[in-house]
Amino acid sequence: MTQHILPGGIIGILGGGQLGRMTALAASAMGYETHIYTDRAGSPAAQVSSHVTVAEYDDEAALTAFAKAVDVVSYEFENIPANPIKTIQQYVQVRPGHIPLHISQNRLREKAFYREHNVPTNQTMPVHNLKELQAAYQEMAAAMDGNDRAVLKTAEMGYDGKGQAIITPETDLQAAYDSIHRQPAILEAFVPFVKEISVIVARSTEGEMLAYPPAENIHEDGILRTSTVPANIRQDTAEAATAHAKTLAQSLHVVGLLAVEFFVLKDGSVMVNEMAPRPHNSGHWTMDGAQTSQFEQFVRAICGLPLGSPAMHTPVRMENLIGHDMEKLPDIAARPDAKLHLYGKKEVREGRKMAHINWLLKA
């Protein structure tokens, strides 16, 4: 189990999506090989990687062979069961590590972790059945001053707005609970934010931490639409968010990246929304706007290299192309300021992230 993996080494990645793909491209540029472990054939990452294993995530033999064939393992999504990680860890290091994965894959644990480390977050209550939901919403609405909206989210496996329901006094709670398939859930007080931002922190094997400048994010229907850097926020807001993100990365002993999403309130203060211990959609601007892309930084961190500079060299607005947004591609490709990043997904589906464009903005 080597700490430092030099170019020429093989990076194993669990997951075959676009984050794995962009990691593989960054790794190849630096002279690393990548090995993608995914349960689906023809995945975006597999198309650009030299080694691919297509197998289920509970296939012990495939996991073992994969672990033995690589020098380090990481993951590009956090909804990975604990067992495959345990199997792999018998043979090779998994970075960012088991702890950030364990915490970030469950919203209840995540919120508890924020409170434990004095990182401000919104009021939340666990929901295990309809009765708990009714009681929780009643208590929450009573405490909320003129704002009685809440969001019901599945505790696990939610992403891109999936597994969420808005709750207001008019909501049929039974229907709302049914809509998230009666899974263990969390009720979150709606935060009257004026802006959403995110901070991506890299942490090296030596514990060195460097943060990218905050991105200003716009979501629609729970899916990220655009991220703009620099964010139009106060200096002290940026500093607070960055400090909180570093606290979390440090406390989780992350080796790799930690992306943290924040709400910005009217008074300029921030509240953490959620986090992910991996490259993040809101960090895609770095590919054309930062001295070190988040994918290069991720590779540097998990391979034990020193971190590169996260400084912005060019202002960027990242725009996701989702589903039929792809019809705009011919127009976008005809623009000289559009940096194209396509994920190699053959089938366009509604709500599916197909590509992103980094629009270079005048400084």
Place this chain on the structure above:
Amino acid sequence: MTQHILPGGIIGILGGGQLGRMTALAASAMGYETHIYTDRAGSPAAQVSSHVTVAEYDDEAALTAFAKAVDVVSYEFENIPANPIKTIQQYVQVRPGHIPLHISQNRLREKAFYREHNVPTNQTMPVHNLKELQAAYQEMAAAMDGNDRAVLKTAEMGYDGKGQAIITPETDLQAAYDSIHRQPAILEAFVPFVKEISVIVARSTEGEMLAYPPAENIHEDGILRTSTVPANIRQDTAEAATAHAKTLAQSLHVVGLLAVEFFVLKDGSVMVNEMAPRPHNSGHWTMDGAQTSQFEQFVRAICGLPLGSPAMHTPVRMENLIGHDMEKLPDIAARPDAKLHLYGKKEVREGRKMAHINWLLKA
């Protein structure tokens, strides 16, 4: 034969070296697939491409199948015989085109072309046998004022200082001619330059041209060691070189890139040395220093997209790692300001370009 190829299309590349590799990585990022045609297995480009043909360059059947499988064809080296290009052109466009290839693969034609287009170059004479060499050197030395050095170069297939011999009054001309294997050659008057620079021009299907800022190059033993941008040259020197490079790209009807190397003389004037209609080693700095890397620009041009901005955002010194320079890799990888670009070559050989480092310089 489409003019415009959108992401999702397949780019065919003749040649499997590092220029093809870096083109393939840029193309993948943009959502293109690449198909590498090479006569060697396990090549740097093939490692990162989805489609590979390993066949000889005179294999008509393989060339035809390749041409039919792709949307456009380019090349990453200029020593390609005319016949494969002709075969391919029956099915699909070859860009930058046959003319720049034909001119740039022969030094005699190249020098004639410069003169025809009033681009200043050094005095040269053709050499087809020992007698011609003796006569040519005698005439050249007599005309040279206090400088009687010349360089004998093979007319074709020379690169990285191979196929060259320095000629002085002390040189045994027979031995020099033998050393280049008595091939058709060119005798070039040595230019007392103070600096070497290069300019890379991109030209689109619409005839739009954009030039990168000149790079200042240092060669050792005929091989490029470093390229630094910005070059420490006068504004009028940069402008003259850029204008000449554009004249050549325009006259050759290049669709793609043209790299032009110049000598800078004491008085600030420039003389063209040689050119190549493809991405160029002296343009590798663009991968970490320019708004658009030369490889993205190359893809944009040959696919009929508008060109991206060639502006520098970060000063860079590019350093080639040649042969046993690779022993320095652990030290270099430990530097946060080193952008690593390795070519995936397993075997280290003397004089072999293994990798390059883009050192980010303080602005």
